[in-house]
Amino acid sequence: xxxxxxxxxxxxxxxxxxxxxxxxxxxxxxxxxxxxxxxxxxxxxxxxxxxxxxxxxxxxxxxxxxxxxxxxxxxxxxxxxxxxxxxxxxxxxxxxxxxxxxxxxxxxxxxxxxxxxxxxxxxxxxxxxxxxxxxxxxxxxxxxxxxxxxxxxxxxxxxxxxxxxxxxxxxxxxxxxxxxxxxxxxxxxxxxxxxxxxxxxxxxxxxxxxxxxxxxxxxxxxxxxxxxxxxxxxxxxxxxxxxxxxxxxxxxxxxxxxxxxxxxxxxxxxxxxxxxxxxxxxxxxxxxxxxxxxxxxxxxxxxxxxxxxxxxxxxxxxxxxxxxxxxxxxxxxxxxxxxx
Amino acid sequence: xxxxxxxxxxxxxxxxxxxxxxxxxxxxxxxxxxxxxxxxxxxxxxxxxxxxxxxxxxxxxxxxxxxxxxxxxxxxxxxxxxxxxxxxxxxxxxxxxxxxxxxxxxxxxxxxxxxxxxxxxxxxxxxxxxxxxxxxxxxxxxxxxxxxxxxxxxxxxxxxxxxxxxxxxxxxxxxxxxxxxxxxxxxxxxxxxxxxxxxxxxxxxxxxxxxxxxxxxxxxxxxxxxxxxxxxxxxxxxxxxxxxxxxxxxxxxxxxxxxxxxxxxxxxxxxxxxxxxxxxxxxxxxxxxxxxxxxxxxxxxxxxxxxxxxxxxxxxxxxxxxxxxxxxxxxxxxxxxxxx
Numbered sequence: 254x255x256x257x258x259x260x261x262x263x264x265x266x267x268x269x270x271x272x273x274x275x276x277x278x279x280x281x282x283x284x285x286x287x288x289x290x291x292x293x294x295x296x297x298x299x300x301x302x303x304x305x306x307x308x309x310x311x312x313x314x315x316x317x318x319x320x321x322x323x324x325x326x327x328x329x330x331x332x333x334x335x336x337x338x339x340x341x342x343x344x345x346x347x348x349x350x351x352x353x354x355x356x357x358x359x360x361x362x363x364x365x366x367x368x369x370x371x372x373x374x375x376x377x378x379x380x381x382x383x384x385x386x387x388x389x390x391x392x393x394x395x396x397x398x399x400x401x402x403x404x405x406x407x408x409x410x411x412x413x414x415x416x417x418x419x420x421x422x423x424x425x426x427x428x429x430x431x432x433x434x435x436x437x438x439x440x441x442x443x444x445x446x447x448x449x450x451x452x453x454x455x456x457x458x459x460x461x462x463x464x465x466x467x468x469x470x471x472x473x474x475x476x477x478x479x480x481x482x483x484x485x486x487x488x489x490x491x492x493x494x495x496x497x498x499x500x501x502x503x504x505x506x507x508x509x510x511x512x513x514x515x516x517x518x519x520x521x522x523x524x525x526x527x528x529x530x531x532x533x534x535x536x537x538x539x540x541x542x543x544x545x546x547x548x549x550x551x552x553x554x555x556x557x558x559x560x561x562x563x564x565x566x567x568x569x570x571x572x573x574x575x576x577x578x579x580x581x582x583x584x585x586x587x588x589x590x591x592x593x
Numbered sequence: 594x595x596x597x598x599x600x601x602x603x604x605x606x607x608x609x610x611x612x613x614x615x616x617x618x619x620x621x622x623x624x625x626x627x628x629x630x631x632x633x634x635x636x637x638x639x640x641x642x643x644x645x646x647x648x649x650x651x652x653x654x655x656x657x658x659x660x661x662x663x664x665x666x667x668x669x670x671x672x673x674x675x676x677x678x679x680x681x682x683x684x685x686x687x688x689x690x691x692x693x694x695x696x697x698x699x700x701x702x703x704x705x706x707x708x709x710x711x712x713x714x715x716x717x718x719x720x721x722x723x724x725x726x727x728x729x730x731x732x733x734x735x736x737x738x739x740x741x742x743x744x745x746x747x748x749x750x751x752x753x754x755x756x757x758x759x760x761x762x763x764x765x766x767x768x769x770x771x772x773x774x775x776x777x778x779x780x781x782x783x784x785x786x787x788x789x790x791x792x793x794x795x796x797x798x799x800x801x802x803x804x805x806x807x808x809x810x811x812x813x814x815x816x817x818x819x820x821x822x823x824x825x826x827x828x829x830x831x832x833x834x835x836x837x838x839x840x841x842x843x844x845x846x847x848x849x850x851x852x853x854x855x856x857x858x859x860x861x862x863x864x865x866x867x868x869x870x871x872x873x874x875x876x877x878x879x880x881x882x883x884x885x886x887x888x889x890x891x892x893x894x895x896x897x898x899x900x901x902x903x904x905x906x907x908x909x910x911x912x913x914x915x916x917x918x919x920x921x922x923x924x925x926x927x928x929x930x931x932x933x
Contacts, residue, residue: 362779391847401778404786438741438832439702446744446829473836477844489786490833492778493826496813497834501841504817505877507731512872519869526866529859532852537845 254284255577256353257570258344261291262322264359265560271359272299274566279310282574286313288353291340293318319343323364325559332364333371341365345372348552354577355553357544357570359561366402369547369554376582378589379549381406383414384488384556385421386545388498389536392479396422396431399485400545401492408452411435411485415456416592417548418483419465420585426482433460434471434481436490445470448487463592502537509533540565544572552582594624595917596693597910598684601631602662604699605900611699612639614906619650622914626653628693631680633658659683663704665899672704673711681705685712688892694917695893697884697910699901706742709887709894716922718929719889721746723754724828724896725761726885728838729876732819736762736771739825740885741832748792751775751825755796756932757888758823759805760925766822773800774811774821776830785810788827803932842877849873881905884912892922 261271268291275287289296296316304311319340323332332339341364344356349372358365366382375382383399398414399406406414415433422431435453437445445453453470460467471481473494486494509530513523523530535541543565547554553576557569601611608631615627629636636656644651659680663672672679681704684696689712698705706722715722725738738754739746746754755773762771775793777785785793793810800807811821813834826834849870853863863870875881883905887894893916897909 389844389848391844404778436833438744438829438836473833473838474840474843476837477840486833489778490830493776493813493830494833494837496778497816497837498813498841500814500817501838502845503814504729504731505842505845505873508729508876509869509873512869512876515872519872522866522869526862526869529849529852529862529866532855532859533845533849536848536852 254286255355255574256286256288257573257577258288258290258317258347258353258356259570260340260344260356260358260360261289261296262319262340264557264566265325267322268295268299270561270563270566272296272303273563274570275314276303276310277563277567278570278574279313281571285574286315287570288315288317288347290317290319290344290347291322292320317343317347323360323368325361327361327364329363329367332361333367342368342372345369345554348554349373355555355573357555357557357573359557359559359566359569361559362401362556365554365556366547369550373550373552373554375549376551376586376589378592379413379417381410381413382547382549383417384491384545385418385548386495386542387425388476388495388542390477390479395476395479395481395484396425397476397484397486397491397495398548399488399491400495401488402547403488405489406448406487408448408455411448411452411487412455412459413549415467415483415485416463416465417585418485420588421548421581422482424579424581424584428482430466431482432466432468433483433485434468434475436476436484436486436494437470437472439470439472506534506537541568544569546572546576546581548581548585550582553577594626595695595914596626596628597913597917598628598630598657598687598693598696599910600680600684600696600698600700601629601636602659602680604897604906605665607662608635608639610901610903610906612636612643613903614910615654616643616650617903617907618910618914619653621911625914626655627910628655628657628684628687630657630659630684630687631662632660657683657687663700663708665701667701667704669703669707672701673707682708682712685709685894688894689713695895695913697895697897697913699897699899699906699909701899702741702896705894705896706887709890713890713892713894715889716891716926716929718932719753719757721750721753722887722889723757724885725758725888726835726882727765728816728835728882730817730819735816735819735821735824736765737816737824737826737831737835738888739828739831740835741828742887743828745829746788746827748788748795751788751792751827752795752799753889755807755823755825756803756805757925758825760928761888761921762822764919764921764924768822770806771822772806772808773823773825774808774815776813776816776824776826776834777810778812779810846874846877881908884909886912886916886921888921888925890922893917
């Protein structure tokens with residue numbers, strides 16, 4: 254029976270999103286137990302409001318008190334040093350102690366990354382954890398990292414991201430030789446900045462030693478064409494690319510709506526094609542892809558979009574449930590030990 | 594009667610795209626004269642093949658010989674020092690000499706940027722030119738720069754891009770106070786890398802002196818929501834964002850096609866909604882947005898996507914025709930003089 258801690262106070266909306274999401278997820282996983290971490294009085298009150306008395310779901314929820322909250326604008330130092338009883342920190346402590354198998358938070362990325370690293374420590378051989386998620390492509394999906402945990406990266410960090418991404422793709426997709434690529438602005442070797450060029454040289458040289466299938470550079474459009482199974486970049490570029498993806502998807506949905514609403518004639522035509530539009534909307538919905546894993550830590554931490562709504566935060570909890578089953582940290586640790 | 598030089602040999606496809614595109618554009622602009630720059634024998638032979646003898650279009654085309662071609666993989670140094678008679682260089686020389694009002698090239702970005710800067714020089718007060726284009730948003734469009742000319746940028750460069758972008762938006766959109774934003778990975782001041790933070794401080798301090806309406810940070814999703822009129826970033830991040838946009842647009846089109854092709858039922862439904870799909874495809878087509886301007890130079894240079902097809906390269910020539918009418922370089926120069 255997997256137990257997962259939810260940072261119930263984190264994110265832009267806190268309890269008003271995390272609690273309904275937890276309640277939505279429980280029926281999907283009959284064995285799951287969730288621990289709601291945060292202001293116990295507020296959580297208990299919300300549970301009374303949201304759950305009918307005697308609901309069997311109540312047995313699969315517990316509440317763990319934490320007196321503080323890491324706000325979305327809190328600097329990393331505040332989260333680390335001043336808020337030692339934050340819902341984020343307490344949830345991570347439970348992972349560390351083995352009370353739960355994973356933690357899900359919509360709290361601010363910098364803080365989640367720093368506190369996770371402080372509490373759980375990185376795996377031996379890994380300097381910095383990275384945020385990784387699967388994005389849809391024309392061929393299936395691609396694992397992209399880092400998506401915002403590390404703003405400035407050295408070649409060594411990117412090399413470690415490449416290795417971790419390769420292992421993640423291998424395990425999750427059952428793919429013995431995932432194609433690992435470096436995100437760049439041109440496929441030619443002359444382009445790119447210094448860090449990218451140096452990383453490229455390192456990966457070309459060390460790919461055999463690392464048992465990695467490094468295929469060179471990929472551009473932003475190639476990511477979505479399915480040119481690689483793993484795409485590596487620094488957290489600044491990765492986060493811009495991720496948010497751009499969301500923005501473009503929303504723009505397309507908006508344009509489609511406008512296109513349909515243009516005249517009464519197009520509105521009627523759209524009714525006929527409703528099943529197509531609904532199917533497309535489902536596939537295009539950025540919320541569906543919410544829930545990114547922090548890899549490189551001694552434990553499973555899933556980061557949700559700060560502004561996630563109920564279905565998206567529920568999707569992030571689903572990611573954590575799946576991750577518990579896969580136990581990536583143990584596999585990455587094992588592989589690293591074999592390499593070092 | 595505007596005269597525009599076309600780097601006829603540039604890009605992935607060279608003459609096979611540039612010549613048909615030139616022929617497609619001429620009927621749209623009755624006063625336009627195009628100068629095809631490149632291997633004169635090959636261009637003349639292609640003209641004989643593509644144009645019926647006695648076609649009136651022939652009068653509005655001239656050929657300027659250039660014996661060399663900057664290849665897509667040529668390093669900047671080769672383009673600058675070894676290929677002094679390249680079609681790119683000769684076309685830019687014609688801009689410099691005043692023989693033509695603008696130049697369009699699908700040649701490699703680094704080379705086009707370096708040769709343009711060498712031949713035309715930057716405007717007084719501008720250290721580096723930037724690539725700018727208008728991207729669609731939910732509200733209309735946004736001018737984004739730099740899109741790939743400058744891989745590593747200092748705060749001073751980003752400040753100059755902000756200023757040029759603001760002037761471009763003001764002139765092109767007749768917008769007296771365009772909202773200028775800096776692309777970042779979080780709206781909070783604590784996020785972002787050092788260059789971004791420093792640029793933010795400089796722009797906050799100098800926006801009044803520069804007559805600029807700086808509104809702070811914007812994230813990748815905000816760009817397409819229409820949160821700003823001008824978005825500033827370095828060329829690496831900007832190029833990744835641009836290519837990501839193209840990639841996501843193509844992915845959506847692909848998903849829509851799959852959604853339609855799923856069953857015979859959805860195929861029939863799609864027939865009913867065809868006008869909607871065609872309208873959407875037209876608005877989503879990345880080729881429609883081809884043609885980005887190099888700003889900050891003493892002259893008008895339009896960069897086309899290297900892999901552009903005939904309609905996209907034609908769109909880039911259209912951008913140049915429009916730019917000649919607006920004469921942005923003269924306006925930017927005038928504004929800079931007033932500021933310095």
